[in-house]
Amino acid sequence: MPDDKLPFDINAVIRRIRKAVEPFPKAAMFELADRGFRTPFQQLVACIISIRTTDEVMLPTAINLFAHASTPAGVARMSVDEIDALIRTCAFHYGKAGQIHEIAERLVAEHGGELGCDEALMLSFRGVGPKCTNLVMGVACDEARIGVDIHVHRVTNRWGYVAAPTPEATMAALMEVLPKRYWVEINRLLVPFGKHVCTGRLPKCSICPVLAYCRQVGVTEHR
Incomplete structure (x- = not known):
């Protein structure tokens, strides 16, 4: 473990990301549900x-x-x-x-x-x-399910929380480690977080609220 990183704490990470994504547009499927298309x-x-x-x-x-x-x-x-x-x-x-x-x-x-x-x-x-x-x-059904798109896949692997080569493998890995109370929310949070902070190219590590926990796997350049 790098000397400057804290032990990974998914509860602290989720709390910080909830606050960080408040200014950004919601993930579209959750926005549709809020508008009545659910x-x-x-x-x-x-x-x-x-x-x-x-x-x-x-x-x-x-x-x-x-x-x-x-x-x-x-x-x-x-x-x-x-x-x-x-x-x-x-x-x-x-x-x-x-x-x-x-x-x-x-x-x-x-x-x-x-x-x-x-x-x-x-x-x-x-x-x-x-x-x-x-x-x-x-x-739509309020069941505990993990929806893994490219953002959830990239961010959770970049954290070092899971290590999986594909979104499908990431979903299986997250089912083993992610508390069920976060299964639906992880997509709602990481879509805007992945679009605006933990981007595919040049992630904004300088403003990331969970940098102290993130192993920055695969990150060679950042902002």
Whole structure:
């Protein structure tokens, strides 16, 4: 352990980061929930839109779609081209439009037009993996799940809290060490923290509130 580092204390780290991210915009899926778009279907659609797309683009894009249709039945009545026109600001919009339409049609045909808190069903949808499923289960269903995106993956490995090569491996590692009370919150906190402080390139270590705990794994240059 470096002489100038404190023993890693996840409780102290979480407390400090809560305060540090207060000035920044919320992670988009949590912001959507706060605005009333918190059904499992809405959260899943938003997560699909978010893939390879920034929160700053995803949030208004999802809201634009939901202004026209916010239920599986409403989305299923639209054509793929109509959905695409509403979400074309996001990356890979046409493929996502087809995916969203397919999910909506299946929910109407096979599940009474509703998406419940059903992990197996979500994972059965084409293109839906553990990250989106866990975020939906955490945000929409209030279940203790860890949603690991690039920010959660990068930051927790940079801390030295886990050592994992992929987001999927990071999720498994965090499940072993992270107290369950933080499982949903870790994504809500580390998305803005990773975007504004612990950035991918040149992290702002000089203003980091948890520098005393962070092992700065892989950091060769910083601000």
